[in-house]
Amino acid sequence: MVRYGALKGLYDLEKTIGCGGFAKVKLATHIATGEKVAVKIMEKTALGEDLPRVKLEVEALKTLSHQHICRLYEVIETETHYFMVIEYCSGGELFDHIVEKNRLSETESRKFFRQIVSAVAYLHDLGYAHRDLKPENVLLDKEQNLKLIDFGLCAKPKGGMQSHLFTSCGSPTYAAPELILGNKYLGSEVDIWSMGVLLYALLCGFLPFDDNSIENLYKKILSGKYDEPSWLSSSSRRLIRSMLQTDPNKRITIEELCNHPWITAGFLNPVTFVKKINFERDTEVLNTMSAICGEHTDDIWERLAKSDRTDYRTATYLLLLDRKIRGLPFKITSAARPRF
Numbered sequence: 001m002v003r004y005g006a007l008k009g010l011y012d013l014e015k016t017i018g019c020g021g022f023a024k025v026k027l028a029t030h031i032a033t034g035e036k037v038a039v040k041i042m043e044k045t046a047l048g049e050d051l052p053r054v055k056l057e058v059e060a061l062k063t064l065s066h067q068h069i070c071r072l073y074e075v076i077e078t079e080t081h082y083f084m085v086i087e088y089c090s091g092g093e094l095f096d097h098i099v100e101k102n103r104l105s106e107t108e109s110r111k112f113f114r115q116i117v118s119a120v121a122y123l124h125d126l127g128y129a130h131r132d133l134k135p136e137n138v139l140l141d142k143e144q145n146l147k148l149i150d151f152g153l154c155a156k157p158k159g160g161m162q163s164h165l166f167t168s169c170g171s172p173t174y175a176a177p178e179l180i181l182g183n184k185y186l187g188s189e190v191d192i193w194s195m196g197v198l199l200y201a202l203l204c205g206f207l208p209f210d211d212n213s214i215e216n217l218y219k220k221i222l223s224g225k226y227d228e229p230s231w232l233s234s235s236s237r238r239l240i241r242s243m244l245q246t247d248p249n250k251r252i253t254i255e256e257l258c259n260h261p262w263i264t265a266g267f268l269n270p271v272t273f274v275k276k277i278n279f280e281r282d283t284e285v286l287n288t289m290s291a292i293c294g295e296h297t298d299d300i301w302e303r304l305a306k307s308d309r310t311d312y313r314t315a316t317y318l319l320l321l322d323r324k325i326r327g328l329p330f331k332i333t334s335a336a337r338p339r340f
């Protein structure tokens, strides 16, 4: 087991839970609270031209605070590595959940899809586009809630969501026609297309466009033609058709999606998102931290508010807050005298 000095006394690294391109993700324990976290480890030399993606993802995740977007707790940089400490999702990938059930019922698909729509609507409202939405990047936490991950490709165009992007990125299977054609495109519109592919995968258990040869795959995507299995309700067929429109101008918008009849069926309200303030002061959590580190709650809050919110103090605060929100008792393991 490689020892990383930078994590000593702060996190106990455990098994590797996944690898993504230029990163390795390990399960770890945040020593001060005993909470499980995921640590995304990136070696700087191996990053090469991917280095800007890391900074992009960190900046995006620092801003994002949504119940269906994986939370960034801490960033540790050494001369050789970046460590991103992220919310752990013990339920694994949504993809595996679909495969094991063959396909999901309309009710279960709607429950999950509303969570994805809420996260993406929040992202777009803040001027971000994910650009790599696919089942592998949608995880489940222990309460079977969805968590969006991997913002290494997300974009926040300078001119806002109406300004066009050019970089071709993401996986072809979920990529919108305008993206694979290399046309200029709007991040929000390619995310809608990818969500259409996701919804199709939830309801059908297989992909709308799939082919071993990349060339045939492109042809299928550009044709916009896909099978509509007999079990699909007419409402879900209409919704999928409105998302998998090859012409981005004809594609449903995120606002229309939040209010679509298929989305609201059985629910009292359209999909909404809470642009909650990223950092609200919680006295109970501050008192717990103060009890252990001996600092006064005002001083702890002062330092938290002034910090760049990616240090151990922030991770401790957010992990305790998460436990409180989940209604779990929260304490700091008195064994560890955290260095926050």
Ligand SMILES: CN(C)C[C@H]1CC[C@H](N2C(=O)NCc3cnc4ccc(-c5cc(Cl)c(O)c(Cl)c5)cc4c32)CC1
Binding pocket: 017, 018, 019, 020, 021, 023, 025, 038, 040, 057, 070, 086, 087, 088, 089, 090, 092, 093, 136, 137, 139, 148, 149, 150, 151, 152
């Ligand atoms: C590009 N993909 C394929 C890479 C894999 C890497 C391992 C992942 N993973 C598991 O395999 N099993 C369990 C598991 C549990 N909790 C996780 C929490 C966060 C992340 C995470 C978050 C962000 Cl923001 C991010 O950028 C990245 Cl790369 C990962 C991954 C977790 C995870 C799934 C995606």
